[in-house]
Ligand SMILES: Nc1nc2c(ncn2[C@@H]2O[C@H](COP(=O)(O)OP(=O)(O)OP(=O)(O)O)[C@@H](O)[C@H]2O)c(=O)[nH]1
C-alpha cells in the first residue's frame with residue numbers, strides 16, 4: 062500500500078536533506094584518504110622525482126597522439142578534469158555511502174581531476190536506462206552546466222546503455238568507477254609488464270562498450286585508415302565499429318602474447334629468491350594504508366609514497382635482516398580496493414603471487430580511516446581467493462596512529478586486539494613491529510655443527526647471511542659453527558665435503574637439545590678443539606641421534 066502523499070513528500074525531503082549532508086561532507090573531504098598528508102612536507106623525500114614525473118605525464122601525455130594503438134587514444138578520452146560525483150543509496154547505510162563517495166573523490170583526485178560537486182540519490186535500484194531517476198538526472202544536468210564540469214563519475218559500474226542514457230540527458234561525459242580505477246592504473250603503471258596488463262584490462266573493459274565512446278574513436282581509426290595505415294586491413298562491408306573491434310582484438314592478442322613472454326622472467330626471479338629460502342614478508346593492505354611508507358621505515362627502501370590511491374603498482378622487494386643477523390625480504394605490494402574491477406585481477410597477479418608465497422603477511426590498516434574494519438574485510442575477501450594465503454601467519458598493523466583520534470584508535474583496537482599500533486610517519490611503534498616480525502619469521506629447520514676450513518670463508522659468510530649462528534669458534538682446522546640453516550644450505554655444506562658432526566631437525570632442536578648438540582659436537586671433536594672451549598663442555602655422548610630431517614641417512 063502506498064503511503065499518503067504528504068508522508069511520502071516528507072520522507073523525500075528528509076532523504077534529500079540527508080543526501081545533501083553527505084554531499085557537504087564529501088566536498089569538505091575531511092577524513093578522506095587524501096587527508097593524511099595535510100601539513101606534511103614531502104618536498105624532500107624519495108618519491109619526489111617520481112611524483113613530479115607523474116604530475117608531468119598527466120599534462121603531457123594527453124597531448125600525445127602519435128601512439129599507434131587504439132587503446133591509448135581511447136583512454137586519453139577519459140582524462141578527467143572538472144568532475145561531479147554521483148552516488149546511489151540503495152541498501153547501504155548513510156555512513157557507507159559517505160565513505161564510498163569519499164573514496165571516489167580520492168580516486169578522482171588521484172586521477173588528476175578536480176571534484177566540484179556531488180549528487181546522491183536514494184533509490185531502491187538503479188534506473189536501467191539512466192542509472193539515476195529521470196528527475197535527478199535532469200537536476201544533475203543543471204549542476205554540471207552551472208559548475209562547468211566536463212565529466213560525471215558514477216560510484217559503480219554502469220552498463221553500456223546506462224552510460225549512454227545518462228550521457229544523453231546530461232550532455233557531458235560519464236565515467237564509472239571501474240574506468241576511473243583503470244585510468245589510475247594506466248597512469249601509474251611503470252614496468253613493461255604492468256603497462257601491458259593495464260592496457261589489456263582497459264581494452265577488455267572497452268570492447269563491449271565501444272559504441273558508447275562514439276564518433277571520436279571511429280574518427281581516429283578512420284583517420285589512420287585514410288592515412289594508409291589500414292590498407293588491406295579492412296574487409297569488405299565492414300563498418301567502422303567492426304573495424305575498431307577487430308583492431309582492439311588484434312591488439313589484445315598481441316598484449317597477451319607479450320605478457321605471456323614476460324612471465325617466465327618474473328617467475329625465475331621469484332624462484333631464485335625462494336630457492337635461497339630467505340624468509341619473505343609481504344606488506345599488504347588497502348590502498349593508501351601506508352604500506353610503502355612502512356617499507357621505507359623498515360628498510361630505507363626509498364620507494365614512492367604518495368597521498369594518492371594506487372601509488373604503488375609494482376611490487377618492490379627489499380632485503381633486510383633481523384637484529385641477530387638473519388636475512389629476510391620485505392615486499393611492498395599493490396593496494397587492494399573494494400570491488401576491484403575484474404579486468405584488473407590479472408594485473409594484480411604478481412602481487413597476489415607474492416602474497417601467496419610469503420612466509421608472513423604484514424597487513425597494514427589505516428587506523429585513521431572512517432571504516433578500517435570494512436577495509437580489512439575487503440582485503441580479506443581478495444586474500445580468500447589466493448591459494449595458500451589463508452594459512453600464512455598475519456600481523457595486523459594499525460598505522461597512522463598519529464593521525465587517528467585516541468577514541469577512534471581505541472575503538473579500532475577492540476576489533477584487532479593483537480594488532481601492533483604504529484605510525485610509519487613518525488616511527489612510533491616501529492621497533493615493536495620489527496620485533497614482532499622477527500619473532501614470527503620461520504626459523505631454519507636444521508641444526509648443524511661443523512668445522513669449516515678457513516679456505517671456505519664464503520660458506521661461513523653464507524651461514525651468517527641465511528642461517529642463524531648459535532655459536533662460532535676458531536679452531537685449528539677452521540671455523541667451528543653451530544647454526545640453524547635450511548635444508549638446502551645444509552645439503553650444500555655437506556656437498557662441499559664438510560663433515561657435519563652434528564645435525565638435527567626441528568624435533569631435535571626441541572627442549573634443551575641445543576645443549577645436547579653442543580656437547581655432542583664437543584665430544585666428536587675431542588682432542589682437536591683448543592683448550593678454552595667455553596660453552597662447548599658438558600656430557601659427551603658419542604653419537605648424535607638422527608631424527609627426521611637429518612642429512613646423514
Ligand atoms: N599521518 C600519517 N600519514 C601516513 C602514515 N603512514 C603513511 N601516511 C601517509 O599516507 C599516504 C599513503 O602512504 P603510502 O605509503 O603511499 O600508502 P600505500 O599503502 O603504499 O598506498 P598505495 O601504494 O597507494 O596503495 C602518504 O601520504 C603517507 O605520507 C602515518 O603513520 N601517519
Ligand SMILES: [Mg+2]
Pocket residue numbers: 352353354365366372373393
Ligand atoms: Mg604504496
